[in-house]
Amino acid sequence: MEVIVEGVPVRGPAAARAGRGPARWGLLALQVGAVAVVLASVTDKAFELDRFFVPKELALHLTALVAGVLAVGAFRRAGLTRVDLLLVGHLLLGAASAYFAEDRALAARGLAISVSAVAVFWAARGLSEVGLARPLVGALALAVVLGAVTALLQVYGVTTDFFSVNRAPGGTLGNRNFVAHMGAFGVPMVLLVALTARHVAGYLLSAVGMTIVVATLVLTRSRAGWLAFGAAMLVFIATMLLSGSVRRHRRTWGRLAGILLLIGAGVAAAVVLPNSLRWRGENPYLSSAIGIVNYQEGSGRGRLVQYRQSMRMALDHPLLGVGPGNWSVEYPDYAAPGDPSLSRSRPGATSNPWPSSDWVAAIAERGFPAVILLAAALIGIALSAYRRLLAVPDEEEALAAGALCATLLATVVAGLFDAVLLLALPTLLVWGTLGALRSPQEAPVSPTRAKLSMALLIVLATSAGVGAAQSVRQLSRMEILAGARLDRPPLAARGDSRGSARWCGEPTRARPGPTGRTT
Numbered sequence: 143m144e145v146i147v148e149g150v151p152v153r154g155p156a157a158a159r160a161g162r163g164p165a166r167w168g169l170l171a172l173q174v175g176a177v178a179v180v181l182a183s184v185t186d187k188a189f190e191l192d193r194f195f196v197p198k199e200l201a202l203h204l205t206a207l208v209a210g211v212l213a214v215g216a217f218r219r220a221g222l223t224r225v226d227l228l229l230v231g232h233l234l235l236g237a238a239s240a241y242f243a244e245d246r247a248l249a250a251r252g253l254a255i256s257v258s259a260v261a262v263f264w265a266a267r268g269l270s271e272v273g274l275a276r277p278l279v280g281a282l283a284l285a286v287v288l289g290a291v292t293a294l295l296q297v298y299g300v301t302t303d304f305f306s307v308n309r310a311p312g313g314t315l316g317n318r319n320f321v322a323h324m325g326a327f328g329v330p331m332v333l334l335v336a337l338t339a340r341h342v343a344g345y346l347l348s349a350v351g352m353t354i355v356v357a358t359l360v361l362t363r364s365r366a367g368w369l370a371f372g373a374a375m376l377v378f379i380a381t382m383l384l385s386g387s388v389r390r391h392r393r394t395w396g397r398l399a400g401i402l403l404l405i406g407a408g409v410a411a412a413v414v415l416p417n418s419l420r421w422r423g424e425n426p427y428l429s430s431a432i433g434i435v436n437y438q439e440g441s442g443r444g445r446l447v448q449y450r451q452s453m454r455m456a457l458d459h460p461l462l463g464v465g466p467g468n469w470s471v472e473y474p475d476y477a478a479p480g481d482p483s484l485s486r487s488r489p490g491a492t493s494n495p496w497p498s499s500d501w502v503a504a505i506a507e508r509g510f511p512a513v514i515l516l517a518a519a520l521i522g523i524a525l526s527a528y529r530r531l532l533a534v535p536d537e538e539e540a541l542a543a544g545a546l547c548a549t550l551l552a553t554v555v556a557g558l559f560d561a562v563l564l565l566a567l568p569t570l571l572v573w574g575t576l577g578a579l580r581s582p583q584e585a586p587v588s589p590t591r592a593k594l595s596m597a598l599l600i601v602l603a604t605s606a607g608v609g610a611a612q613s614v615r616q617l618s619r620m621e622i623l624a625g626a627r628l629d630r631p632p633l634a635a636r637g638d639s640r641g642s643a644r645w646c647g648e649p650t651r652a653r654p655g656p657t658g659r660t661t
Contacts, residue, residue: 168212168265169274172574173281175205179570180289180324183314185303189620191495194306194316196616198566199255203610205570206258209265210603216268218596221587225526228519229260230598235512236466243465244472252466252507254609255566259573261602264595266577275542275578282574283335286328287351289313289567290358293321297361299418310419311361315567322367323556325359327572330374330548337397338538349401353408360409361419366559374552381544387537388544394537444482445498445559451476451483452497456506463509470495472506496564500557503564523576524550530581539581546579 182197189196236256240249269278292313296305309317315324332355336348359367382388382398455464455476464472470492477484485493497503504513524547531543553562553572562568587595 164212165216165272168209171209176281176285179567180285181314183304200613202258202566202570203606206261206606207603210261213265213268214596216272217264218592220267220271221591225519225522228515232515239462239465239508243468248467249465258606259569261606263573263577264599266574271582278578283331290355293358297417318362319364322362322364323562325355326367326370327552330545334545353404356405357408357412366556370552370556373555374548377548377551385540388540391537448483452502452506461509463507496561500563542579549575
């Protein structure tokens, strides 16, 4: 990397220091945002989903806005790559899909999360370019540990209105599955911080944090989380073996052995010690492990039914899908009677506002071309990290490349079985990690490409500000609906269409489906 300081070209670490400036404030914005997106929730229990989702979306959008603007100068030195152009194409197709969606309010909400994701990714890349990746990764790992701590507090009897009682142990995430997903894709970050800690105190604190995250993940009994965690650990260990610099580094292996011993003790204690969870069966953890790939009954069978019907929806709308966030609007038209994805208490509505898979949602809502572009971008990130893993002589850089691959695979695996990147918290933490751990640009960036990089990041950051305004509006609507103790909410609280009402607890209008039944 090269920058110009008083007319003199400067390369390497000196260039990074010269380019920091406002990027330090961008780093602070991302650090604060990572913690805020984990802890943010409100206490309006009438909105059991949105009281967690909307505050976290607000934290995501504000972080993307502030960090994106402050990191513009740093990102211009990174320049746009093929991966970035693929992501831009994905966003443009998503915008077209949102324009033609039946419920544009829901579409705008879903599209805003994607826009903020890329803005966070680019901001984190800019920070990495000027040598600020380490403190950013540390903050992301801290956020993961804090999320696990809130779930663990609920496990051992701490009660507060900021926790969800019905989906324990969800902590401030609101759902045990979300805690498990966070633990799975967050473990590589925490492990990276522990293995590369400069001091013994930092290593010990990170090792304890790693133990907390893994123990909490086990207590969630989330099969998707367990599969994703296993995939992440396999990739991380494989990368340590593939990299010659890491393979020969005795301190790294010694630290890993200490962490594994601590994790073993922590998990055993978590399973044996009495807690406030009320699982059915004599050995609930063993039964979950045995049924981890059971698709003959229960939620596994329900997923297969949902995936099949959602693919019918995708084949009917192959180019642009039904619109971001509009799966819940269209799915009742494709569901057969008795479909487990339909709500038992609200006829003609889905029980969740998204399908049980990121990838099914992406195909059904945005169409095949958008999914191909996104998949190509993620593959490009993974291949770049793999090549760096084999080439770099420095063990810390190799570990960072391995952590990137492990984070990416854990996210993809969890997203096969549950909603992950459809939500604000994983979006900020995962895309922040991918951006921070991407290798800095080595070749100089042309002035034209640098200006284009700046312009696009400013556009995305501004759009994230629009998403933040939308989240504030939704929070205000929730307050109005919660305060209006009437069967029908006041006119000021109504303004979105039928699909949006499902997110905010408003009664929905029935409409005839293609078979004549009411949806």
